[in-house]
Amino acid sequence: MMQVLVIDNQNPVLDATKAYLENNPGFSVDAVESAYDGLKLMKNSRYDVVLSGCRMPGTDEPDFLKTIRNSGFDMPLVILTGRSREDLGLDALNEIADFSPGTEGDPKARIAMLTGLIRHVVNMKMIEKELPEVSRQFRNVTEFLPDATFVIDSGGRIIVSNSEMEKMTGIPGHRTLGKDHNIYSEAIYGEKRPMLVDLIDSIGDYAEFGYKNIQRDKGTISGEVHLPIIKGGTGGYFWGKASLLYGPDGNMTGAIESIRDITELRKNEACLSEALEEKNVMIKEIHHRVRNNLQIISALIQLQQSESEDENLKTELDKLNNRIFTMATAYEMLLDNKDTNYCRINVKNLVNSLLPGLSFLQPVPYQLSFDMNIFDEYFDLDTSVSVGLILNELLSFILMCPAGAAKEVTIRISMEWDGEKIVKLVVSSEDLEFSDDFDISCSNELGARLLSLIVEKGLKGNIGMNRDSGIAVIIRFAYSGSDFTASNAIHGSVPG
Template identity: 35%
Template sequence: MMQVLHVDDEPVILEMTQFFLERSGEVQVTTCTSAEEALGLIESTEFDAVISDYEMPGMNGIDFLFELRCAGITVPFIIFTGRGREEVVIEALNQGADFYIHKGGEARSQFAELRNAVRQAVEKYQADQEVRVSERRISEIFHHLPDATFAVDCGGRILAWNRAMEEMSGVAAREIVGTGGHVYASPFYGISRPTLVDALLHPGEEVDAAYTVIQQEKGLIIAETEEASVDGRPAVLWAKVTLLYDQNGNVAGAIESVRDITAQKQAEKELILAGEYRRTLIEAHIDPLVTIGPDRRITDVNAATETLTGLGRTALIGTDFCSLFTDPGRAEDVCKMVMADGAVREYPLAIQGADGDVCPVLFYGTIYLGRDEEARGVFAELHAPLPGGGEQGICRVMAPSLPG
């Protein structure tokens, strides 16, 4: 039920208004005879709308409205008066009145108009409040996004610049919001120039060659560029751009999020180089070499291993290392022993090639730890003993060179 405060110095008008408005069952009216009294009520009671006469002793209706607005009270306000001069109407509306309704005429229609005005004003006010709350929540979410993010309208004018973007760019939101001319690119490229956001807003334009597109579809582009800088140092940036829509579903602009992935890219390059180095070492060795993980799955082999087993590299990688032996159970046991004890020496096994030939071997194994001191795999050697003692060849099996 809507709570309405009615202010008028004529008790008869107050009684009639209360009667006609409350008979609908959707309004409850509180009455008072002066603006001064009304200000006191508003301090202690929450009302959905205020109806006020214009000409009253002491403070008139427009001065009353002015006091409310100066105090930051935005409750819907309706002037309900017999005074109808045009300048009064204009002043009332300029001060923020929602409706101006003349007293007089047939009571039923007059109060029906007043009731409708109250309903419309309250519904609009509540809808506006919901929008403000929603916008405030969206703004809070926007500013708490972990990625540096900014938004522009269709003309390229900056609408928002979140805290992460302030930290990454060194540019405060108050200095850049409202500007245009591609200035959002300056902190990262040294000049004002189109970025990924412009390619999305102008579908006819191709994505700048400085970007490597990872994903592109309607309303979305994800790309990387190595032609950027952060804090004066060269940087690799990941960027994601999506369209921004208004309440009617029309494109209102776009949002671009930026992430510095320089360290990640460097780590990937180092990992690739480490893998290439490991492969070089493996292939350069004349004896069979295999890398296995803690799950005993083969992760890499060299050409000598392919010759020993009669199986190609593709067929071996991903298979269970223990399955290469005539007794997989014993092979699994020795792998567990290495993981438990840290090392095993001269453990007899037999490896069977694809052609059926069986080669007896002695297993030497050592656990491999990462920087976190967690077991990452097993380094092992398989020695094929010569008749009567000695060793005629070596099949070495070692843990993968894992990062960390």
């Protein structure tokens, strides 16, 4: 319940004001005709607001209001008048009163505005009383922050700063209160220049102020800057963030900025970058030597083939050479993919590079073509080599299957995600047929055993066959595309 005291020597106005307020929920009203009676009531009761008329006999408003203030009463004081401000000298009264609307015209109109007016001045008074406590809490919060932080009002004057700001600038906090925040820009930059709090609402080239990596979002801005004179002239890198502050009424009341020293972070990043570059050079050199050694081995195998007259031996050496070629191609692609730090291979590019170089593709008694649908994903080196060897062995098996009277044979190769972190590789052809007793998983042939070893042991996957329409070999294995390492989530068989 809001307690209201009305003081007015005009009975009709007094009675009408009291009656109107009491008809509104939440108001309890006392009404008196003289300033003397009003002061007496105020000493014995606690009022939330006092409404006073003007020019009451035996009183002078400024003296009356001064008496109230000097007596220790801190409730809001509102002067009710229908006369002009110039006539009443209300500019002088406003220095003592909290509100003097000076509304002229219909008395009913003046009374009708009272409820909103009273609530407004009471709320403003409450906020005024709370400000010191809010300010103290604000200082405690900023002092708790690990970053140098300061707060400014809407005029750019410093109202709060913490000890970290004092350490950064060398300016004692008590010397900055009420000062323009340019005092900090001079200490930090060596000259007056915009800080982040000055750029929140501006759009332009921040590079001219030394800022980079600017990020903006609804009254907030952050960015990095190099400060050459900070830290006794040694300089350093700093990241800052500034945001607008708003009052209960939604109006902007100021801004806050925090500044974090990231010099050590940038130094560590530089060291890590240098170490990474050294690692990449070492990895590149290792891959280069492995590729060269594989090429030497391949050349030796080809030399052995040329010296041999045993056709079966030549065929087996040809298969071996294809496997070496597959591994060498993976290493070759790693050396080309500098953007992946020589650790990952695009599987689509790998398959496209492998097929033209495999010697088993010729000769065949028909025209051979490929229809490929490979997803655009990156695999680590081990998985990439495994996929290449799998394709090598699968194509070797499939091309041994009879084509009947077909003059043209199309082999389809697809690789896609089959559920979360499951890769599905399908090699199929409607133009070829498996023999009735053919089963990859049960074959004792070296290539079949190598295929099973790679899929089931290396990739933790499984192999399936489909004879419904031509031939199809389906391989599924687990792989995490997020960290580019073979997944250990699935062991043994993969759901079909």
